[in-house]
Amino acid sequence: MPDLGSERRGVLGEAVLLAAGLADVLVDGLGGVVARGRAVLGRSDVAELADQGHREVLARGRVVLGRFAVEPAYLEIVARHxxxxxxRAGG
Structure with missing residues (x-):
């Protein structure tokens, strides 16, 4: 597998977090999102709310992925050490 640059990994990681967070929002209740959307239309600070929403979706994505994250196997950790x-010994 080719090594991706850290910037690309960051963008891909953020995309995965956004997708997981959006999926969680949809599962959590589309009705609540629609109600919030209607309330947002009448507000003047829509840009700030959109930024807060983006951060919230990222955070939810982290939580969702954290639920299903698989930690490295013990032998893999030992092999890395x-x-x-x-x-260090050969260097």
């Missing part, structure tokens, strides 16, 4: 120790 041994590999790092080997690099």
């Amino acid at each position: 041994v590999g790092a120790r080997g690099d």
Whole structure:
């Protein structure tokens, strides 16, 4: 697998978080979102609300992905430590 630049990984990671957060919002209740949307239309600080909404969706995405995250296997962690120790000893 080619190594993606950190900037691209950040953009892809944010896209995944946004998708997961939006899915959680939809599952949580589309009716509530519609009611909030109607309330937003009459407000003057729509840009600030959109920014807050973006941050909230990202946070929800982190929570959703955190629920399903798989931690690295124990042997994988041990292998990384041994590999790092080997690099220091050989260097």
